[in-house]
Amino acid sequence: MKAGKLYGVSVGPGDPELMTIKAVRIIRQADVIAIPHGKKESCAAYQIALQAVPEIEKKECLMISMPMTKDSSLLKESRLNGAKKILSVLVEGKDVALLTLGDISIYSTGWYLYCKTRELSRELPNGAEGELIGGVPSFCAAAQRLERALICGEEELHILPASYSAEQIEQGLLLPGVKVLMKAGKQISAVKKLIQDKNLPVCAVSRCGMEGEKVYWSAEEIEEDAGYYLLILVG
Amino acid sequence: MKAGKLYGVSVGPGDPELMTIKAVRIIRQADVIAIPHGKKESCAAYQIALQAVPEIEKKECLMISMPMTKDSSLLKESRLNGAKKILSVLVEGKDVALLTLGDISIYSTGWYLYCKTRELSRELPNGAEGELIGGVPSFCAAAQRLERALICGEEELHILPASYSAEQIEQGLLLPGVKVLMKAGKQISAVKKLIQDKNLPVCAVSRCGMEGEKVYWSAEEIEEDAGYYLLILVG
Numbered sequence: 001m002k003a004g005k006l007y008g009v010s011v012g013p014g015d016p017e018l019m020t021i022k023a024v025r026i027i028r029q030a031d032v033i034a035i036p037h038g039k040k041e042s043c044a045a046y047q048i049a050l051q052a053v054p055e056i057e058k059k060e061c062l063m064i065s066m067p068m069t070k071d072s073s074l075l076k077e078s079r080l081n082g083a084k085k086i087l088s089v090l091v092e093g094k095d096v097a098l099l100t101l102g103d104i105s106i107y108s109t110g111w112y113l114y115c116k117t118r119e120l121s122r123e124l125p126n127g128a129e130g131e132l133i134g135g136v137p138s139f140c141a142a143a144q145r146l147e148r149a150l151i152c153g154e155e156e157l158h159i160l161p162a163s164y165s166a167e168q169i170e171q172g173l174l175l176p177g178v179k180v181l182m183k184a185g186k187q188i189s190a191v192k193k194l195i196q197d198k199n200l201p202v203c204a205v206s207r208c209g210m211e212g213e214k215v216y217w218s219a220e221e222i223e224e225d226a227g228y229y230l231l232i233l234v235g
Numbered sequence: 236m237k238a239g240k241l242y243g244v245s246v247g248p249g250d251p252e253l254m255t256i257k258a259v260r261i262i263r264q265a266d267v268i269a270i271p272h273g274k275k276e277s278c279a280a281y282q283i284a285l286q287a288v289p290e291i292e293k294k295e296c297l298m299i300s301m302p303m304t305k306d307s308s309l310l311k312e313s314r315l316n317g318a319k320k321i322l323s324v325l326v327e328g329k330d331v332a333l334l335t336l337g338d339i340s341i342y343s344t345g346w347y348l349y350c351k352t353r354e355l356s357r358e359l360p361n362g363a364e365g366e367l368i369g370g371v372p373s374f375c376a377a378a379q380r381l382e383r384a385l386i387c388g389e390e391e392l393h394i395l396p397a398s399y400s401a402e403q404i405e406q407g408l409l410l411p412g413v414k415v416l417m418k419a420g421k422q423i424s425a426v427k428k429l430i431q432d433k434n435l436p437v438c439a440v441s442r443c444g445m446e447g448e449k450v451y452w453s454a455e456e457i458e459e460d461a462g463y464y465l466l467i468l469v470g
Contacts, residue, residue: 010375012255012369013369015257016256017255017256017257017260018255018256018257018368018369019255019256020247020252020253020254020255020256020371021251021252021253021254021255021256021259021287022250022252022253024256025252052256103371103375104379104384105375105378105379105383105384105385105386106375106384106385106386106392107386107387107388108384108387111384111387112387115384118382130382131379131382132378132379132382133253133379134247134248134253134371134375134376134378134379135371135375136255136338136369136370136371137372137375140245140338140340140341140369140370140372141369143340143367143369144339144340144366144367144368144369147353147365147366147367148340149339149340149341149343149346149350150340150341151340151341151342151394151396152342152343152346152347153342153396153399154396154399154400154403155396156393156394156395156396156403156407157341157393157394158391158392158393158394158410159386159391159392159393159394160391161386161388161389161390161391164388164389165389168389168391172391175393175410
């Protein structure tokens with residue numbers, strides 16, 4: 001039997017209307033939905049897709065719990081198990097839409113599952129094909145919310161992960177142009193201090209396009225509990 | 236009379252199916268379409284929108300010629316004239332959808348027109364409101380075409396304009412993580428040399444999602460005439 005096809009579907013940053021026409025079509029056509037999360041109810045990507053394509057509720061859904069950890073062996077194991085789960089459905093000839101928040105190429109948990117499933121699939125005689133569907137990244141949506149451009153002319157844009165080392169953030173803030181600090185929620189105190197010490201121009205959005213969205217026009221305004229979806233623009 | 240609303244609409248990187256649901260709705264509802272280009276036929280953003288929303292052909296279209304120059308006074312003048320043209324329609328109470336390729340927050344000619352129109356509008360007693368609609372940026376679409384992620388985990392992503400100084404590019408290539416060189420077409424010889432001298436891993440896409448799309452898996456493969464829409468990923 002011919003294997004199904006795996007789609008890595010980006011559902012955009014939060015507003016269901018920011019899903020692409022292609023994402024909606026693929027999700028509608030897919031036999032099975034997969035999410036990198038143990039529960040539909042608390043999976044942001046699923047909830048976004050559900051608003052645009054309510055009929056997904058009737059589709060088979062693979063819920064793949066991914067631990068929020070930096071322990072690499074634990075991560076490896078859960079990705080492998082998740083990929084096996086997806087593959088078992090693909091080999092039945094079913095097409096799978098793996099949903100992911102924002103864009104799948106940018107800090108996406110879904111990417112690891114997509115990648116591992118494709119890897120396992122290539123070892124099979126009748127492996128599943130794959131296709132990635134792009135989406136609007138959170139930093140573009142944040143810029144639109146703030147009614148500003150990210151970069152013009154000769155400017156540079158630097159996307160930095162703000163949930164790792166303070167040193168990395170400090171180095172990144174020295175770069176010319178505009179800096180986007182992603183997922184700054186956990187390290188917010190350290191990040192705020194770095195920005196304030198350097199007296200840098202800052203604006204930020206948390207939960208952009210989602211329920212509870214908040215906009216901040218200075219480092220001082222950013223709340224300590226602004227959360228996981230906080231995105232800070234510097235410069 | 237209440238002024239119309241100005242929408243800065245990102246139409247994505249090339250594939251009309253990568254337009255967002257919101258972009259399609261706004262374009263459909265708008266009274267007037269505006270393009271940062273002198274001709275519909277050679278305006279990539281218009282041609283993308285036309286495929287998704289064929290009825291725009293019947294709408295009034297403001298064609299705003301923007302010179303391809305780095306002469307700042309010439310640029311300023313054409314932006315001002317373009318903004319006045321858009322504003323004259325907005326004050327008639329018409330909603331305008333200003334189309335722009337990729338995402339309007341990233342190196343977009345449309346952004347300048349949007350920004351200038353909003354600026355002029357704020358000086359009027361009944362100024363026009365504005366809203367930006369995000370889109371899939373070209374570098375996300377290129378990553379999907381290459382079936383790869385841009386950044387995972389602690390990695391950084393650096394978006395660099397490759398049509399200005401070779402020194403800027405050289406400095407940029409020293410940064411950790413993944414580098415995206417945008418609009419490298421004009422400086423392709425210099426860029427190729429820099430990449431080859433440093434022996435950096437490279438892949439590239441030109442005209443991603445458009446007619447004549449081409450994929451390159453090494454610096455050597457990239458043709459000298461790969462053109463304006465060439466996007467290079469390093470790392």
